[in-house]
Amino acid sequence: MLIKLWWAEKVVEKLYKIFPNADLFTLIYDESKVWSIFPKDKINQQVFKLKTQKIYNFFKKQRFCLPFMPISVESLDFSNYDFVICSSSWFAHWAITKPETKFIVYYHSPARYLWDWTNEYKKDIWFDKWIKWYFLNKLFLKLRCWDYIASKRQDINLANSKNTKSRITKYYRKDSEILYPPVEINRFKKKIPHPNPLPEGEGITQKYYIIISALTEFKKIEIAINWFNEIGNENLLIIWWWDYKQSLEKLVKWDNIEFLWPKFWDELVYLVQNSSWLIFPWEEDFWIVPIEVMASWKPVFAYKWGWLLETVLEWVTWEFFDNKDWKDFVEKFNIFNENNKEGLYNSENCVKQAEKFWEENFEKFIKSLVFN
Numbered sequence: 001m002l003i004k005l006w007w008a009e010k011v012v013e014k015l016y017k018i019f020p021n022a023d024l025f026t027l028i029y030d031e032s033k034v035w036s037i038f039p040k041d042k043i044n045q046q047v048f049k050l051k052t053q054k055i056y057n058f059f060k061k062q063r064f065c066l067p068f069m070p071i072s073v074e075s076l077d078f079s080n081y082d083f084v085i086c087s088s089s090w091f092a093h094w095a096i097t098k099p100e101t102k103f104i105v106y107y108h109s110p111a112r113y114l115w116d117w118t119n120e121y122k123k124d125i126w127f128d129k130w131i132k133w134y135f136l137n138k139l140f141l142k143l144r145c146w147d148y149i150a151s152k153r154q155d156i157n158l159a160n161s162k163n164t165k166s167r168i169t170k171y172y173r174k175d176s177e178i179l180y181p182p183v184e185i186n187r188f189k190k191k192i193p194h195p196n197p198l199p200e201g202e203g204i205t206q207k208y209y210i211i212i213s214a215l216t217e218f219k220k221i222e223i224a225i226n227w228f229n230e231i232g233n234e235n236l237l238i239i240w241w242w243d244y245k246q247s248l249e250k251l252v253k254w255d256n257i258e259f260l261w262p263k264f265w266d267e268l269v270y271l272v273q274n275s276s277w278l279i280f281p282w283e284e285d286f287w288i289v290p291i292e293v294m295a296s297w298k299p300v301f302a303y304k305w306g307w308l309l310e311t312v313l314e315w316v317t318w319e320f321f322d323n324k325d326w327k328d329f330v331e332k333f334n335i336f337n338e339n340n341k342e343g344l345y346n347s348e349n350c351v352k353q354a355e356k357f358w359e360e361n362f363e364k365f366i367k368s369l370v371f372n
Contacts, residue, residue: 001062001090002038003030005264006214007181007288008108012087013037014182015106018363019085019370027072027091028056028065046076067139070094070146083370086154094150104156104369106179108286109164110171114144148172156369160286162310179366180311181288182359188295189351192270208235208258210275212268212289215245222251224279227330229253234337236279239263239271272296277340294354299345301336311357319345 002009016024016038023044031040047053052065052072065072069091078084078097086092089108097103118140148171157176159165168176213219221238225248228236236257238248249259263271272278278293280302290300291311304320319339321332339345 001028002026002034002043003028003056003062004033005037005262008087008089009034009037010184010288011106011108011181014359014362015085015087015366016042018366022085023081025076027052027069028062029053030056030060050075070143070150085366085370093154094147096153102156102370103154104158105154106158106160107164107168107176108160110151110167111143111147114140114147115171116167164286179362180357181286182362183288183291183295183354183357185295185351185355185358188269188272188292188354189297190269192266192273207276208237209277209279210272210293211236211238211279212272213238213240215240215242215248217244217247219244221248223329225251225257227333228257232256237271237275239268269296272298277301277336277345291354291357294350297347297350299336299340299350301333311353 002012012024016022024038024042025044026047027050029038029040029043029047050072051068055065055068056062073091073094074096076095078095078101081097081101084095084097084101084103086095086103086105087108088105090111093105093107095103151168151172151174157168157174158179159168159176160179160181162178165176165178168174211221211224213221215221215238224236225238228234229252232254234256237260238258239260240262245259260271272293273296275298277298278290278300280287280290280300290302293300299319301319301321304322319332319336321329
């Protein structure tokens with residue numbers, strides 16, 4: 001789907017820069033949200049005839065498109081192509097190609113709402129209604145079977161982390177090669193001057209901690225909000241939006257917590273570079289933001305899980321809390337806070353670690369698959 005400019009879309013953007021003459025396909029396109037990176041005239045005309053696109057045009061909600069995504073992706077005609085490169089976290093890897101076409105899939109994740117995050121997804125869409133329970137359970141069962149069958153169509157399987165690789169092995173019973181997503185290290189390394197500490201809002205004007213995330217229920221951001229409500233003397237800046245934003249805003253008691261709408265380009269870099277560090281409290285298969293933060297000379301405080309363990313240097317560029325229910329968050333946060341004030345997390349070490357994920361590495365690997 002090209003209906004927002006988040007981090008998976010950066011992979012598509014990089015692929016398109018590598019192959020600027022390629023045809024670009026998607027299941028849903030929203031020009032008003034992505035025109036600056038993916039203009040409408042670059043989108044293949046087949047897209048605008050899809051059921052998913054027509055339903056999205058009417059409702060402006062991607063969830064209503066869910067039952068029609070399999071038939072939509074399988075209806076796309078790739079018969080004239082030598083190569084199809086797919087960026088998939090939902091249905092894109094269901095594409096059908098000819099035997100002579102090399103089909104490369106870059107997995108951000110097997111669809112989490114179909115497999116290990118099914119129950120969280122149900123809660124996120126108010127699954128307590130019995131009608132939804134009946135229809136979605138039947139739909140998910142059918143989609144899981146379909147998803148497994150479709151996973152056998154690819155020639156080359158790439159995973160964005162060891163964690164994603166293990167999930168591909170578990171759910172699809174096939175192997176994959178790890179290729180970390182491209183990160184714009186140089187953009188975040190360069191110091192960005194700005195005349196004002198923050199571009200909007202009056203509550204936070206000095207030192208602050210930062211969360212950059214889609215605001216959904218299973219991100220557990222409310223735990224950080226509750227704790228910052230209690231301490232009062234530490235500032236928290238939360239950047240981004242989504243359906244859960246209003247509920248999170250209602251939890252805020254003091255002016256030490258502030259929400260900002262999505263930020264891009266130099267404005268985002270400036271906000272990260274002038275923060276104390278990033279708080280990363282949830283599970284992801286891979287998340288480019290922590291790497292971008294390290295490239296911005298800043299350490300990260302995160303939940304000790306999954307791919308983070310393969311990309312960081314504990315006690316050097318990061319610090320962790322261990323309990324999934326956040327029971328040790330306050331204790332570990334205070335330790336990390338003191339260590340950071342004393343300069344334990346050297347900014348040069350943060351940048352050096354981030355440079356391992358340079359976007360040039362991604363480009364070189366992709367080109368080798370196609371041209372060799």
